[in-house]
Amino acid sequence: MEMILRRIDEGAGRLVDLDLLVDVSDGISVGLQWPPKMTTICPLGPSAVSPVIALRDYFGDEVQKHVDLGGCPFGAAGETADVARPALISPTVNPPTVEGSDS
C-alpha cells in the first residue's frame, strides 16, 4: 500500500490505484466498516486500513488530481511541507511509514 501511495504521490498513479488500495484493504479488514469484522487477529490490520479508507472518503478528489496531473497539484515533492502541502504521504523517505492523509 505504501508503494502504491508513494507512486501516486510521485505522479505515476493510475485510475485503478485507489480501487486497488481499497481492495487490498478489504483483504485485511473485510467490509471496511467499523468496528472491523472478519479480520486477521492482528489489531494492526484495521489500523493500516483506516487511513486508506479515510483517503477515499475524504480526499478522493485530491487523489484524482494527483492521477490526472501526473504529479502533486500542491507543489513539487520535497518543498516545504509544513501545513501548506498536504502530501499523500510524508515526503521523508525513512522511516517508511504511512502516516495518514494530513501529515
Add this chain to the structure above:
Amino acid sequence: MTDQEKSQEPEFVTITIDGQERQVPAGELLIKAAEDTGTYIPRFCWHPRMKPVGMCRVCIVEVDTGRGPALIPACMNPVADGMVVDTESETAKKAQEAVLEFLLANHPLDCPVCDKGGECPLQDQALSHGPGESRFVEIKRTFEKPIPISDLVLLDRERCILCDRCTRFCREISGDPLIEFMSRGNKTEVNTFPEHPFASYFSGNTVQLCPVGALTAKPYRFKARPWDLHKVESSSLQDTAHPRIEIHASQNEILRYTGVDNDATNHGWLSDKARFGFEYVHSEDRLSTPLVRRDGEYVEVGWAEAIDIVANRFGLIRDEDGGDAIAVIGGAQGTNEDAYALSKFARVALQTNNVDCRMDDALASHFLASTVDRAAINDLDEADTILVWGPDLKEEHPTLYLRARRAVQELGATLVVVHPRATGLDDRATHKLTYRPGGGFELLRRLSEGEHPEVTAALQAEKVVALVGIASLADGPQLAESVAAFVRERARSVSLLPLNSRANTYGALDMGLAPDLLPGRVNLGPDSCARLADDWGEIPTLPGKDTSQILESLESGDVRGLLLLGADPVGDMPSPSVASEALEAAEWVVAIDMFINESSKHADVILPAEGFTEKEGTVTNIEGRVQKVNHIRPGPGQSRPDWAILDDIAHRMESELGLASPEAIAKEIAKNAPAYRGVSWDLLEWDERDGVVVPIEGEPGLTHIPVSLEGSAAPTADLTLHVARTMYDDGVRLRHSPSSHTLAPGPRAHINPADAPRLGARAGEPIRLVTREGQGDFAVVLDEGTPSGVVYVPFNQPGASHLGTDPVVRAKAAGK
C-alpha cells in the same frame, strides 16, 4: 476391548464443508479433514509432518462460528462438531486470491528456467486458486541470487515466499536449526547464520519441501524439466531403514531421488546421502565388460569365455580339495533375490558353507537374524524409554535418528544414550553416559551393580525400545549382545533393534549368507539342509568360516578360491592389511562388482554387475520389512544381474540352480525360507502398503541365545582411540558420487581442548597417531564433544590410514 484401546479409537464429528455433511476424526485439522474427504484447500506452509504455523494464509476459509461468519486459516483450526465451512464463498475466494496476488507481487516469474517449474505448488495454486492477473505494477524486491548455503543446496531469496517450511523442518525434524528468518517486513529473508553454513545431513529435504524454487539442489539444478522425468518407486539402500524413494530419470540417466511419504519408515524424509549419493550409477569407472587378468594386466573378454574360466577354476578346486577350499564374501549390497542366488550358488555349486556377507560391522549372525523380540521402527513412537547403546544414529542410521528424535521431542519418550562421545541425539537425551572406547563391558558391569540408578529406572518403564550396536570399533560385537541381554533382564517389556550398518545385511542374512544360517532365519544343520533338498540337492551341513576366518585361511592356503560379490574387505575391514595380504596370497579370486575397488583389484577375473536402479527385486530393512526395489535403466555395457551370472557359472559347473528371473527367485524364497512364507511381489505393491515385516505367518525363527555380562576389561592407556563411521566416508559408492564425496571429513582426529597442550596438538595441524595395527597423520579438530583422554577418528576417510580396532593409541608429532 480395553479402555486404552477404546481411547485410541478415533471419535468422529460431523462437519459441513461446502454444503456437504462429512464425518471426520475429532481434533483433526480442518485442512486435513477437508482433503481426506475430497476438498482441497490451497496451502503453502502447511505440511502434514510438521506443526502448523499459519504463515502463508492461503488456506483461509469461511467458517460460521455461531457469532457470524469468520475467515480462519484451515491449517490452524481443528474441526469441531457442527462446524460449517465454506471453502469457496466469495469472501474466502477473495481472501485466497488476495494472498496469491500478494505472493506473486514479489515472486519473480522466471518459471521457464526454474527447477520447480511444472511441479511448483505456487504455479499450480496460482492457476487453481489465484486471481489470474496481478494489479500490482511495483518493482519486485531483488536479492543476490542464488547463494550457496551449503555444499549441496542453493538459495534464491527472490523466489522465497516465506512459508517457514525449510526453517521449521530444521527446527522440528532434523534438529539442526542452521537456517532462520532474518530482517522484517518486505525485506524478510531466509538465510544462514554468519560463518555457519547450512551443514545439515538432511538439507536435501528442504529442497523437496520448498513450495517454490527458492531452494535448489546442486546435483539437479538445471538438469531437467519435471514433465520429462520418468519415475519409479523404490527403496533406498543407502540407509538401513530402506526409506521409500521415487527415482526420477530422463533418457536412462538418474537425475534425482525424492522421498515418498509413508508411515512405516522415513515419513518422506531422506538423508543427503540417500538423496544425493546416486551419481556413482553413471560413473565412468563402472565396469562394463568382463575382465580377465593376463600377465598382470586386465584384458577384456566376452561373457562366455569369462564364465568358462571362472567355472573351470572353481570346479577344479572343488573337485581337488572339496568345497571347503572355496569361500564367498559379500552379497549385502544387492537384493534378496541376488543374495538368495549367491547363497544357493555357494551351497549347491561350490559345496561350501564358507559364506559371509558381514565385514567389520559383524554383530553375530544369529544375533542379527534371530532377535525374536525385534522392534519395528514404529515401536519408537509408542516407547516410554528408548535406549541407544551403539553407533551415533545421526551418522549411521539417519532415518532411525529422525524417528527417535521425533519420538523423544514430539511424543515424550525418555531417551538414554550411551556412546563414547557426543552424538546427534544428545540434545534430546534424558540420560547420557559416556565410556572410554573398549570400556563398554565395565560400564555394563557397573550398571548391573546399581550405578546410575536413574538409567536402570528408565529401563523399567512400560515399553522399552533398545537400539544396540557397535558404538566404537574397539567395543567388538559381544558388547551389543550383552547389552541386549542386560536390558532384557531389567526391562519389563522390551523390543530390540540390533543396528548393523550395511545396506541390505538383514536381507542377506535372511537369505543365509552366513556360515551358520540357511535362508529364512534357519540354523544350518542336517535337518534344515534336508528340508531344502528338493530345490538344493545335497549340500554341506557343517557351519563354514566367517569373513575373518576366510581371510586367515586364504593366507594359510586352506581356502584356495574366493568369490567376492559386491564386497570390498580391504576398504571395509578395520584392519585392511589383513585383508589385502589375504587377497594377495589367495590362489584364485573372482569379483562380481560394479567397480574395481581396493579388493577387486586383486581379482583374477572381474565380472561387471548391474546395480541399484538397474535391477528389480526385494530388500529387507533393519526391522525386517521387505520392500521392492525397481529398475528404471539398463546397466552399463554388458553388465548383468548377479543372479544371472551365478546361474551361468553354476551351469558350466554342471550343477543347475534353476534361477530364471528375480520374480521366480522370489517365489522360491517364499517356498524355501520359512520367515518369508507368504511374501509375494503382489503383496509388495506400493499402492497397497509399505512392504511387509517378516515373518508374516508362522514361527518367528531362531530364539536368542543368553549371553554373559562378562567381557574384555577396560583399557588402561592414557589415550584411547574411538573409531566410528560417519555418514560420508570413502565407501565405493560415495567415492564415485562427486557431490557427496567431497563432504567426507577426511583424515581427522578429534580431541578435547583440555588434552591439546598435553598432546602438543593445535587445531588444524596434523598429529601422528600410532596403534598396534597402524599409524597415520590426522588433522587435529578441537572438539568439546570428545571426552578428555579419548581421540576420535572417523572411519574409512579418503586419504586416511586405518588404525585397526585396538583402543590403545599414542600421539606423536606429525611426520616422525
